[in-house]
Amino acid sequence: MKKIGGIIVAMVTPMDDFQNISYIKTKKLLDYLLSFDIQGIFILGTNGESYVLTEEEKYYFSEFVIKYVNKQVQVFVGAGLDSTRDTIKFSKEISLIGADALSIVAPSFVAPSQSEVISHYEKIADSVNVPILIYNMPSKTGINMNPETVEKLSKHPNIIGIKDSSGNLENTKGYIRLCNSDTFSVLSGSDSKILDVLQIGGDGAIAATANLLTNNDVNIYKSFKNGNIEKAKKYQDNIEPLRKLLHKGTTPTMLKLILNSFGLDVGSARFPAIMDESESMLIQVKEMIEYYKHIGVI
Template identity: 60%
Template sequence: MADVSGIIVAMVTPLDDEQKISYSKTDKLLNKLLSYDINGIFILGTNGEAYSFTEDEKYGFAKHVIDYVGNKTQIFVGTGLNSTSETISFSQKISQLHPDALSVVTPYFVPNTQDELINNFNDLANSVDVPIILYNMPGKTGVNIDPKTVAELSKNPNIVGVKDSSGDIENMRGYLKLRNNNNFGVLSGSDSKILELLEAGGDGAIAATANLLTQNDVNIYKYFKDGNIEKAKKNQQNIEPLRKILHTGTTPSSLKASVTLSGIDVGSAKKPVIMPDKEELKEINKMIEYYRTNKIIEG
C-alpha cells in the first residue's frame, strides 16, 4: 500500500539540448532529492511536462526512474490521458514497472460531470493492480473533483488518495470531511497551502517547490508533526520568493531555470514553452542568492 503522506517531490523532467529526456541529468537530480528525507517522487505530472511527451518517452522515463531509485523512496507516476480507455491502457503498461502508485488527472478539454468522473476513476482502479491517487487540477482541466465525488471514490480500495492543486482550502477540507477511509490521503498540490492543509488534518503535499527547496519543504511537515508550529510557519513562508518567481513564466520554465541556477542542470522546458530572458534570470539569481545567504538551500 502506498504511503500517501509527507512531502513528495513533483519532479521536473530534465532535457538535453535537443529537447530529449536526459537520463544523465535525471540521475543527478534524483541523487540530490534522495539525499533528503522525502516520502516519494512524483514524475510525469504538470511540472514534469507529461502532456508534451509521447507514451513511449513517458514509459522509458518511468522505467529509468523506477530502476534507478529502487527502494530508496516511493515513485508515483502520472498516467492520466483524455479518455478512460487510453488511461487504462497506458496505466496497465506503467503498472508493469511496479511503481508505488499512479497519479491520474481528470480528463480535460471537455469538462466531465461528476458521475462521469466517478465512472472514469472506478473503471481505471478496477483495471490495474497499482494504487490510484486522484489528481485534481481544475485550473488546467476545467473540472473540479467535488468532495462528494471523493467521498464516493474513496470507497474503492484501490483509490488511496487525492492531490488537490485547486488552491481552494475549503475544497480540501471537504475531502477530509467526506473521505470514507482515514487511510485515504489528502495531499496539497498547491505549495502555498501545505501547512494550512496539515493544520486542517491533511496528510502532506506533492510539492513542485521541493525540486529546489527540498529540505525546507520537508521541514514544514517535520516541524508540524513535532508540534513546532512557529518553525513550520517559517519554512512555509520561505517558499514565497520562489512562488513569486514561478508566476513570471509558463510552467515549468522558471522552476527549471531556478533548479539549474542552483547547480543542478535540468535543461530547458519543452517547446513551445520558452525559458526566462536575461532580466528574468537576474531576478532568479537574486532569489537563489537570498536562499543561499539565509541557508535555505546549500551552496
C-alpha cells in the same frame, strides 16, 4: 501500500540541448533529491511536462526512474490521459514496471460531469492492481472534483488518495471531512497551502518547490508533526520568494531556469514553452538564490 504522507517531490523532467529527455541529468537530479528525507518522487505531472511527452517517452522515463530509485522512496507516476480506454491501457503498461502508485488527472478539454468522472476513475481502478491517486487540477482540466465525488471514489479499495491542486481550502476540507482518514490520503498540490492543509487534517504535499527547497519543504512537515507550528510557518513562508518567480513564466520554464542557475542542470522546457533567459530575469533568479543561500535554506 502504506498510507501516503509527508513531502513528495513533483519532479521536473530533465531535457538535453535537443529537448529530448536526458537520463544523465535525471540521475543527478534524483541523487540530489534522494539525499533529503522526502517520502516520494512524483513524475510526469504538470511540472513534469507530461502533456508534451509521448506515451513511449513517458514509459521509458518511468521505467528509468523506478529502477534508479530502487525502492528508496515511493515513486508516483502520472498516467492520466483524456480517454478512459487510453488511460487504462497506459496504466496497465506502467503498472508492470514497478510504480508504487499511479496519479490519474481528470480528463481535460471537454469537462466531464461528476458522474462521468466517477465512472472514469472506477473503471481505471478496476483494471489495474497498482493503487490510484486522484489528481485534482481544475485550472488545467476545467473540472473540479467535488467532495461528494471524491467521497464515493475513496471507498474503492484501489483508490488511496487525492492530490488537490485547486488551491481552495474549502474544497480540501470537504475531502478531509467526507473521506476515511485511516485509509485515504489528502495531499496539497498547492505549495502555498502545505501548512494550511496539514493544519486542517491533511497528510502532506506533492510539491514542485521541493525540486529546489527540498529540505525546507520537508521541514514544514517535520516541524508540524513535532508540534512546532511557529517553525513550520517560518519554513512555509520561505517558499514565497520562489513562488513569486515561478509565476513569471509558463510552467515549468521558471522552475527549470532556477534549477539550472542553482547548478542542477535540468535543461529547458519543451516547446511551445520558452524559457526567459533575459539579463533582467537572470539577475532576479541569481538574487533569489543568493538570498536562500544567505538564510541557509539551500
